[in-house]
Amino acid sequence: MSRLLKIQNLSKSFGGFTALNDVSLEIAEGERFGLIGPNGSGKTTLINCVAGSLRNETGQIFFQDREVTRLPAYRRTRLGIARSFQIPRPFTSMSVLENLMVPLEYVIHYNDRKSTAHAMEILERIGLADKADSPSNRLSQVELRKLELARAMAARPRLLISDEAMAGLSGSEVDEVLKILFDLNASGITIIMIEHIMQAVMRFSQRVVCLDAGKIICEAAPAEIVKHPEVQRAYLGV
Amino acid sequence: MRFWIGMAITFAAACGIVAFVNFDYLFFAGYTILMFVMLATAWNILGGYAGYVNFGTPAFFGLGAYTAAVLYKAFALPLPLQILAAAAMSGLLGLVAGVLTMRLRGIFFAIATIALVVIMETLFINWRYAGGATGLQLLRPALTPPFESYIKMLFLLMAGMVLASIALARYIERSWLGRGLRALRDSEEAAECSGVPTLRLKLFACTVSGALMGACGAPMPMYLSFIEPASTFNLNYAIGALASPMIGGTAHWLGPVIGALILSTLQQIVTVTISSEMNVLVIGVLLVVFIVAAPDGILGLYKKIMAAIRK
Numbered sequence: 001m002s003r004l005l006k007i008q009n010l011s012k013s014f015g016g017f018t019a020l021n022d023v024s025l026e027i028a029e030g031e032r033f034g035l036i037g038p039n040g041s042g043k044t045t046l047i048n049c050v051a052g053s054l055r056n057e058t059g060q061i062f063f064q065d066r067e068v069t070r071l072p073a074y075r076r077t078r079l080g081i082a083r084s085f086q087i088p089r090p091f092t093s094m095s096v097l098e099n100l101m102v103p104l105e106y107v108i109h110y111n112d113r114k115s116t117a118h119a120m121e122i123l124e125r126i127g128l129a130d131k132a133d134s135p136s137n138r139l140s141q142v143e144l145r146k147l148e149l150a151r152a153m154a155a156r157p158r159l160l161i162s163d164e165a166m167a168g169l170s171g172s173e174v175d176e177v178l179k180i181l182f183d184l185n186a187s188g189i190t191i192i193m194i195e196h197i198m199q200a201v202m203r204f205s206q207r208v209v210c211l212d213a214g215k216i217i218c219e220a221a222p223a224e225i226v227k228h229p230e231v232q233r234a235y236l237g238v
Numbered sequence: 239m240r241f242w243i244g245m246a247i248t249f250a251a252a253c254g255i256v257a258f259v260n261f262d263y264l265f266f267a268g269y270t271i272l273m274f275v276m277l278a279t280a281w282n283i284l285g286g287y288a289g290y291v292n293f294g295t296p297a298f299f300g301l302g303a304y305t306a307a308v309l310y311k312a313f314a315l316p317l318p319l320q321i322l323a324a325a326a327m328s329g330l331l332g333l334v335a336g337v338l339t340m341r342l343r344g345i346f347f348a349i350a351t352i353a354l355v356v357i358m359e360t361l362f363i364n365w366r367y368a369g370g371a372t373g374l375q376l377l378r379p380a381l382t383p384p385f386e387s388y389i390k391m392l393f394l395l396m397a398g399m400v401l402a403s404i405a406l407a408r409y410i411e412r413s414w415l416g417r418g419l420r421a422l423r424d425s426e427e428a429a430e431c432s433g434v435p436t437l438r439l440k441l442f443a444c445t446v447s448g449a450l451m452g453a454c455g456a457p458m459p460m461y462l463s464f465i466e467p468a469s470t471f472n473l474n475y476a477i478g479a480l481a482s483p484m485i486g487g488t489a490h491w492l493g494p495v496i497g498a499l500i501l502s503t504l505q506q507i508v509t510v511t512i513s514s515e516m517n518v519l520v521i522g523v524l525l526v527v528f529i530v531a532a533p534d535g536i537l538g539l540y541k542k543i544m545a546a547i548r549k
Contacts, residue, residue, distance in 0.1 A: 085427075089425040
């Protein structure tokens with residue numbers, strides 16, 4: 001498999017606090033990749049740097065062998081990096097359908113009619129079609145998570161970063177979201193999953209990296225990572 | 239189509255009034271009302287669509303007015319060219335202000351725009367050629383037929399500019415630009431991650447909004463035959479331009495138009511019948527009433543009522 005994303009010696013600090021310390025990582029095309037670690041370990045900071053919401057101080061990021069370190073977030077989205085937000089951030093003044101039309105117009109450059117049709121298609125795929133016309137500030141928690149994923153999908157990404165898309169959901173809802181992510185991966189999209197629900201990470205990922213205090217402490221297959229003493233000490237608390 | 243027919247009818251009506259009514263006060267008051275409609279429409283492009291509250295209206299309006307006055311004094315430039323130059327200058331000011339404040343959001347952006355007004359006023363107080371603090375007396379040029387009074391001509395000119403700026407605001411609102419601006423108002427980060435170039439769109443909104451305010455200010459020196467800094471950079475313009483969309487509704491181009499028509503007409507009536515100091519009170523009272531009772535303005539209220547009836 002060819003390499004899709006390469007992170008090289010990435011560091012980021014906020015004032016005196018080092019959030020990421022010399023992180024290097026490679027992700028292959030089509031991979032299902034899990035990112036775990038305790039709260040404050042730098043997971044979200046790492047993907048903020050990859051998506052372009054934050055600028056890293058040192059280190060480089062390559063996407064499809066093209067350096068994107070200095071590109072603004074919208075350019076990275078257009079190259080194929082999409083993300084969902086940990087705390088859903090819908091465009092609250094718009095309907096669910098219109099939410100998807102933003103990336104369709106700005107990334108795929110569809111016109112009004114075409115983007116409406118395509119947005120409807122995505123909503124059907126993700127199971128939100130009956131909510132297409134409702135205002136996005138009236139959705140339930142699981143619907144908001146789905147909307148986050150749907151909006152990310154609308155940008156037609158090659159890499160999808162799912163930031164705790166399942167936090168706070170019930171067991172059956174977790175299964176629902178997990179199925180969506182599996183389907184997306186089957187259609188060729190590489191996925192980085194950040195999650196605290198270990199059961200979901202274990203089932204989904206082919207490879208897992210554990211972050212602690214801004215450093216990668218372990219990288220392994222899911223079955224092995226839970227046995228790793230460092231991971232147990234820092235995160236699992238066994 | 240209906241929109242354009244409405245525009246044509248409105249302009250024809252303005253022409254009809256100019257042709258058949260001979261009552262100068264009507265045109266003086268009408269000009270002021272139209273001016274506030276234009277300011278409110280311009281304000282709404284940045285403040286309503288993009289959600290960046292701008293208190294700097296007087297800076298853009300005043301720079302436009304002074305650009306026109308100085309060009310008239312120096313080269314006796316005709317009014318249409320004065321307006322174009324004013325729009326260019328104020329648009330440029332909008333762009334520069336946008337670049338300088340690009341990292342500021344919310345209340346901090348609003349504060350920075352107030353500073354802009356103070357800076358511009360200080361600048362013109364200290365510029366001797368433009369009249370300094372005492373101001374500049376200007377002689378109106380000779381009338382061009384078919385107009386028989388200067389104020390009528392200004393009234394019709396302002397009516398045309400108002401309609402043009404409404405058409406522009408409506409175009410922005412309905413195109414991909416409007417959706418992008420709304421997206422960045424709702425969440426700048428999410429907009430950026432949906433491929434919206436937020437900085438560029440913001441600068442675009444700053445520039446267009448500023449340019450329209452500048453164009454709106456350009457005929458002011460001719461309207462008064464006079465210009466001086468204190469009244470030109472008066473914060474009442476900022477309050478009027480901001481309050482009208484709040485009262486009418488910021489989500490739709492019609493909102494600022496309705497709001498400004500109601501607010502400015504009321505102000506004119508109060509100025510004439512009660513006192514010229516009381517008219518500021520009208521804004522204050524209406525603003526409080528609307529923020530409490532109808533936070534989405536008249537249009538939001540109308541939508542709510544229609545939805546309730548349908549149920």
